[in-house]
Amino acid sequence: MVKKALNPLKIDFKKGIIENKLQQIRNSRTTTTPDLIKVWTIEVNPKDSKYVLDLIRTKTQKQDPISMLHIKRIRKITNSDTSVSLVVVIGSVELFEDKNSVQSMLHSFRKDLKYSNLSSSHEIPKEGPQTKELMLQWSDEYWPLVWRGNPNDQILNDYTFNMPFIEDILLKIHRLSQEQYENGNIYPIVTAFVDPNDSTNCIYACDTRAQQESSPLDHSIRIGINAVSKRLKERKKVIDNAHTEGYLCLDFDVYTTHEPCSMCSMALIHSRIKRCIFIQPMTMTGSLKHKSGDGYCMHQHKLLNSSYEAFQWVGDKLDPPEISQSTCC
């Protein structure tokens, strides 16, 4: 995590533009009501707070699928006898499915830890709000929150960009797309797949649906995913380690000339890529921009359990050959 001021990249935090060249694609739905999630809480005596914080640090914080950096872990309450207790958020219900597993974890951590009122009745906002006013309001309504600035600023700040590399690949797919067009391919759509561990050996895939014997589903992204799979199989002869994640394009960066369709944008979710950068938006069939198509924003759809980053190239003009807006890419 870099401090904002130390980031070597020029980031327009308001507009979400990096180096005047890449536009962050977000679901622009502004939330004023949060998604809530239940958390396990216990009550402890203030003198035991250091044990509990230690417990959170070592046993739950890193393991919890729900990040809680935006909430205060501890809330003071005054009991009817004027004594003070601390209510502590141990972890989410995503981490602990039932009471028994919390109890056994607490027991294994410290046999003589005294606590009471173990419950999962408290709810916290799943993510921090975009503004300070909202943060104060939610703190009041749900659970005390911490203000760390607009969470999207931190997201933008944490992205890593190798701009010369990115521009290079974009120029390459743009050139390939021109070539395809000049060779008569009426679907001059090109996608590059970059393996984070082997970035000099990227795979370029062209849309082949105009070719004989090709299916209307031979979009460049599908062709590319299959090419990555084929290369892996050839290299290893057989895929032997059944215990790798099983997601072929895990953490890949994908560069494509045209905004992907619903099939392809979902195929990228299934493939667990890290980032998709496209050049040309598809106003009718695109599935990433909230203004494209049905506004799916597939890369960060709330109901899907995984996501990827998406950017549109807005730098120096790269004009891929025109194709009909009713084409699924």
Added chain:
Amino acid sequence: MESRHLTHMRQAVKLAKYALDHNETPVACIFVYEPTDEIIAYGMNDTNKSHTGIAHAEFMGIDQIQEKFGAENLVEIFKDTVLYVTVEPCIMCASALKQLGIKRVYFGCGNERFGGNGTVLTINKDHSTISLNENKTYDAIPGIYRKEAIMLLRYFYVRENDHAPKPKVKKERILDKETFPPIIWSSYIDRSLFGQEFGLENLVHFDENTDLAGISNHGIDWKLIDDSCDDIVDTLEITRQKAQINIHKRIKSTK
């Protein structure tokens, strides 16, 4: 519900059971060419073995149709083809089916995480996924052998150990054979289509979000999902090979 739908879905369920017995996610499908009521393709998930994450049952079936009848005939065939699949197609597959212009989809249970026919998104009725047939949208009808499809998935998850990147602190996995979530019919189809497909006498199920009686014999067809069925692939393969001729005749004669 017409009995041929039940017959075809039973084949899909058996194939899913076969997949389960061979360490694959128990999701399977049957493509039926409606004018002749013949099975022209079948598919099982191959994501574990292929490691691609996109080798879903529907794509295996699409590949079979393409291989047998030629890519140039895909769209023509899909116009009259109905899919029977044990689990609601995911968003990716729902989109592929729409682009190819499939006639209709019948499925067992909803796909909670990725469903593209009503659970997460309704790709089959959307505007942005362009169909290559004149049928711009398709109906996807849920609930056929739903409990059996759910049970097969439960068998799979109980058996599968934690592969998740961040293993949860879990209670011991117990196979639940009794409770099933309600089926929210209106997420998928409207009341009138339900009436057409399942009969007006069954509309009470639509209104009360309950499973159709009769299909699962008020419970679960345990025999269907517990008996091993190692011959199912051979049977389907023979059936689909036979179907080839009829479709070729039809396509030629319509030209």
